[in-house]
Amino acid sequence: MSRRVVDLDSSTAAKPATDAGACLPLHVGDADRCSADDACGLDPTESARQRVRHLFRHSLRCGEVNPLLHMLLRYRTGSTQ
């Protein structure tokens, strides 16, 4: 049985995107919100976290178990072992 990687709103899975701009209007939680780091004025660690979540947005939407996502998050945010 699969488990969710993050707590997402299940009613929003696989919604079509309506805008290819900087911030994705997918409304599937924090994980999916931003793809243009600079435009959002975030600190580098938060920017890196947002970009990783943007890249993994399909996994996050589907609630896919994805160990690579967590590894990348640790790698990009400097919190590796």
Next chain:
Amino acid sequence: MSSRLHPQDVVDRVSELPALPAIVMELLTSLGESDVDTESLARRISLDQALASKTLRLANSSFYGMSRQVTSIADATSILGLRTLRNVAIAAGVAGSFLPSCCPGLDLKAFWQHSIATALCARAMAEVLHLDEDSAFTLGLLHDIGRLALASGFPTEHAEMLRHRKVMDCPPLDAERVVLGTDHAVVGGQIAEHWRFAPGLVAAIAGHHDPQPIDAAGIAGASLSDLVHIADNVAHALDLAHAADDLVPPLSIDAWSRLALEESLCLKVFRRAEVEHDALCQALMI
């Protein structure tokens, strides 16, 4: 009008693809062989002007950090070694076989950047897993070759697929299956057969989104399909192609488990791929 492709049309377009240069075919055939005539291969590479110049440019690039100028293919062979030379020549030969004009709608630069990233990840993982590094590199480089065939052979249908992908923000594989009725992995397997790749490479290209536990030789355990599947995911995750709408495809947990890569080894793979990627793309003028 439906954009779904007739299977026979796909087969026909694949069969119309130009053959790879003979020397590249020979290098592909020699993957995994130990008794290769190095001098003969170097001589044959020298005869292909485009391939030789790309090989020399790469041998002289910062990627290999040579302290002196490499001026001949024979020189490159003795300095870089046959295995590296073979990888370099295959990369240069395949990249030279698809010109930007033949693939309207496809960002060819991003395509090759991702392919090279996958090749580097696959090779780095093969090293820590004690699998064949050359086959892994080549496989990573060619795993998405079906995308090139779809873009060049069916530009109208491919453009419709790209529109669907953008609207739905779904993985390309899903968009291809919905719009075209086939996908780049299946088509890639057909191309690999057309180019007479080894059965293991054909199976791994065709199965890189659906890796199976048995490899082409019938050996259970981690397969080349597993390796390229994970390398493809890592390459997307590392964001080395810098495509704004890039997306990491669904991960096969079974393949991940079969490879059983420890986190420390994964981090080593991430770092190595990032360090090598820019230099290799630059050297190949991608």
